[in-house]
Structure formats: structure tokens, C-alpha cells
Amino acid sequence: MSEDADADPAEDPEPAVNISGGADGGGVAATFDPETADTRAEEVVDRLGELYWRKTYGGQDAFTCLVRTILSQNTSDVASQPAHDALLARYDGDGIDLAESLAAADRTELAETISAAGLYNQKSEVLIETAEWALEAFGSAAAFDAFVKGEDPGAVRETLLEVRGVGPKTADCVLLFSGGRGGVFPVDTHVHRIYRRTGIAPPDADHEAVRGVLERDVPTEKCGFGHTATIQFGREYCKARKPACLEDPEACPMADLCDQVGVYPETNEVVDPAEALEASE
Structure with missing residues (x-):
């Protein structure tokens, strides 16, 4: 992604764990x-x-996949993976809705958390706005996940492309890695x-x-x-x-x-x- x-493949190898599900x-x-x-x-x-x-x-949580793909934009897996791990460690967990958690996040704190990724100030803004959008449109990360996995792929793609910071590749990655389309x-x-x-x-x-x-x-x-x-x-x-x-x-x-x-x-x-x-x- x-x-x-x-x-260098020695520095950025194929993941040892199948993150696609x-x-x-x-x-x-x-x-x-x-x-x-x-x-x-x-x-x-x-x-x-x-x-x-x-x-x-398929198999990935759709909102988590969307967050991961936004973090990966214009940077390598070597840089974006630590940022993703740090974000989940701070904002995700048992009983926590990641969309709600990110929508309520302090932007400066979020930017510091994902600082391993490039353009972290811009991405922190996009992530908060995306979380707010997901809550407004679907009510929760779980409901967004159900939408991605259950609705027509064309409709899902069109909906995702309306979100700031989500381009065709990001939308397609969510369809592929979450929806298994x-x-x-x-x-x-x-x-x-x-x-x-x-x-x-x-x-x-x-x-x-x-x-x-x-x-x-x-x-x-x-x-x-x-x-x-x-x-x-x-x-x-x-x-x-x-x-x-x-x-x-x-x-x-x-x-x-x-x-x-x-x-x-x-x-x-x-x-x-x-x-x-x-x-x-």
C-alpha cells in the first residue's frame, strides 16, 4: 500500500505477517x-x-484500513507502519470505537503520535476529519465496516472519494484489504x-x-x-x-x-x- x-527490499521487505487477512x-x-x-x-x-x-x-477492519492507507500516502511502509502502530496503541483498544477516539483527538497530540510518517501535520487533520465524517455518515467505525463489506463496491468507492484526503488508490485499498472485493x-x-x-x-x-x-x-x-x-x-x-x-x-x-x-x-x-x-x- x-x-x-x-x-531497498532489504530495508522494506514483504511483511512476515499477512496483513491482508x-x-x-x-x-x-x-x-x-x-x-x-x-x-x-x-x-x-x-x-x-x-x-x-x-x-x-479482505478481513481488515474497514476504518482501521482507511487510517492505515492514509498514513501510507507519500511515504514508505518503513515510516508509516510505526506511525500506525503508535496510533492504535494510543487511540484504539477493547471497547473503544477508533472513529470516536480519533474524532475527539487533540490534533497536536495526534500529529506527534504519527510523526514517524511523512506529512504528519496534514495527515493528522485528515484523520480527524475522516473520523468525524465516518461518525456523521455511519454512526460508528463498526457501521462503516459493515457498509464497506456489504454494499455495492461502486457505491462504496464513490462514497469514499467524496472524503478529503481519500483518492482512488486509498479507496481501492479499502475495498481490497477490508472488503476483499x-x-x-x-x-x-x-x-x-x-x-x-x-x-x-x-x-x-x-x-x-x-x-x-x-x-x-x-x-x-x-x-x-x-x-x-x-x-x-x-x-x-x-x-x-x-x-x-x-x-x-x-x-x-x-x-x-x-x-x-x-x-x-x-x-x-x-x-x-x-x-x-x-x-x-
């Missing part, structure tokens, strides 16, 4: 076979299925970069356009895994400034599927795919 660009959390288990993929996007996801751990999605492929910086670099999405596509391509071309049951695995692939192989193929074309497990849009091994240059498009026109 993070927005880091080139985190695990096998009992909901979702549909998928099988991965690149040989039978119907689209190039599905073939990439199936290759990722051979590289990384597979999991099902199939066919949801959140687009963060890694996903946005990689599927344009491979040529699967247009080089000038925005985040929403990339999401549209992926949710069209990747089977419903594989979208959630595709999101998390693509992030890990971006950390380890297809980095923003130093993709593995730059030094060794054979180093990347997607080499035969990638158009290398914006990557120029002959000159050791890497640009955003949109810049590569502009240069070719």
Missing part, C-alpha cells in the same frame, strides 16, 4: 499459469505468482510506472487509466495479488531510476514481456514513459 519509489479473510484464491494467460497483463501477473507469496484479501487493482506509483513501462498501458496514461486497463485485462480473482506483487516487483526489479534491465537484460523475469518504454540501456538513461512518448513525437 505504500508510495515509496526505490525502497490471510486465508480466512475472504477473497478468492487464484492459480497462476503464464502459459494459459489471455492477455499480456495477465501473463505478467501470472509470472509474479511464480515469484511471490500468494494470498487472499475481487476485480479491484489499486494503482500506486509502482503499478503506474511498471505497466506503462512494459507497454501494457499507454505511456501517458494517468493512474485511473492504468487501473482501467488492468481491471479489464486481469481476471477478477488475480487483481488483488497483482497489486501487492507488482509493488514488490517494483522494489526488487523495476525500480524507478535503476531497473534491473538497465545493466543486464536477462536480470528481469519480465524481460520478454516488456517494451522498456523510457528505458535506454545503450545510454544508461531512464525517463518516465510519458517523457519517452513526448520525445518520439
